[in-house]
Amino acid sequence: MFGRTILVLLLLWTQDAVRSLRLVELRVPTHEPEGGMALLGCQYDLEGDTLYSVKWYKDGREFYRFVPKNDPPVYYFQTPGVNVEIGRSSNTVVALVNLTQESAGHYRCEVSGEAPSFATVYRQKYINIHLLPKGGPRVIGLKEQYNLDDLVVANCTLPPSRPKAHLKWLVNDKPAPSSYILGPWYRVSAERPDAAETFLQLSFFATTSDFVNGAIKLKCQATIAPLYQRETESTHYISLPFSMAAHPPEAKEIRDIASSVENTLATIIVPIMMLILM
Known part of the structure; x- marks a missing residue:
């Protein structure tokens, strides 16, 4: 009976310590x-306990320790890929550069209380590191003007990235039909074997429905979520004959031109007829 009481008290004490x-x-991030x-943040509530230490781990390996009783309280362990800026780091924040x-x-952030319990709580998250492209998508192969039934072919290329980028073609601000799209293709970078260039081709025959007010707008979008977009x-115009492309005169203007021509002819012909009759 006495042993069971001790066990219950120990369990209650342990639960209180954890709480x-x-x-x-x-x-x-x-x-x-x-x-x-x-910036890695670790917010905790001691709830009456005393802080013993705050420790940070990467893939199970400790790289940062804050112990308030030590002088100095901060200690940094060299770890591949982890560069801590000590001046901007504390018991609640660690700055990686x-x-x-x-x-x-x-x-993983691990927070421990003081003796005798040394209660410890921890939590962890994964950080992905992206290699973003140098610049935006580059489009080649387009002409300024197109005739109806012309083949429109354009290639969109994005510089090397990690992970691979998502390219998308839009025609007049609407996603291009799948029948217009070829690709995507990827090519490993010679300078960065861990990254790849991305290619996407647009190919279709121009029809009247593709032109809005005599122009077609083409757009290539590149996305690496959530850091890059x-x-x-570019805008391209339909190629028309000059007489169709020019603004036609209004009906009143046409009548005025005809009347002017008639008056001019009358001015020339009447004197000639009078000379003949004489």
């Missing part, structure tokens, strides 16, 4: 660009 420390929020920076492909991984847009 005394709570990890409120883990703020870790899910996507960041290569070469950029990331110069992110690389190796920086991707699971990041760029587009390239």
